[in-house]
Amino acid sequence: MDEPFDPARVTQALEHLPGWSGDVSGLTRTYTFDGFSDAIAFMAAAAPRIDEMDHHPEWTNVYDRVEVRLSSHDVSGVSGRDVRLAEVLDELAGDAAR
Known part of the structure; x- marks a missing residue:
């Protein structure tokens, strides 16, 4: 099991995660795509990797946006x-996201 991050460690992690924000309770990011199909394609491409990691985000889709919140409940x-x-989500979003 991973250990919980303290505020300093969250700040350090965010320095290497452009577009992300958050605090010790969770990390958040909104990905914006060219349209609905691209947003859904991102979510579909991410699903197998998410299952492989057995760590599932809280996320929502509204048209061209996918809002993500990450927190380790354990x-x-x-x-x-x-x-x-x-990092995996950023890699999968690539240049398609703004």
Whole structure:
């Protein structure tokens, strides 16, 4: 099990996650795509990796946006699992997201 991050460690992690914000309770990011199809394609592409990691985000889709919130419920806050998933999501969104 990952250990919960303290505020300093969250700040350090966010320095390497452009577009993300948050605090010890969770990390958030809104991805904006060219349209609904691209937003849904991103979510569909992410689903197998998310299942593989067994760490599922809270996320919603409204037209061209996917809003993501990451938090490790087993530690009641941010952990290394959240940072790793944020990196995976950024990789999958690539240049398609703004």
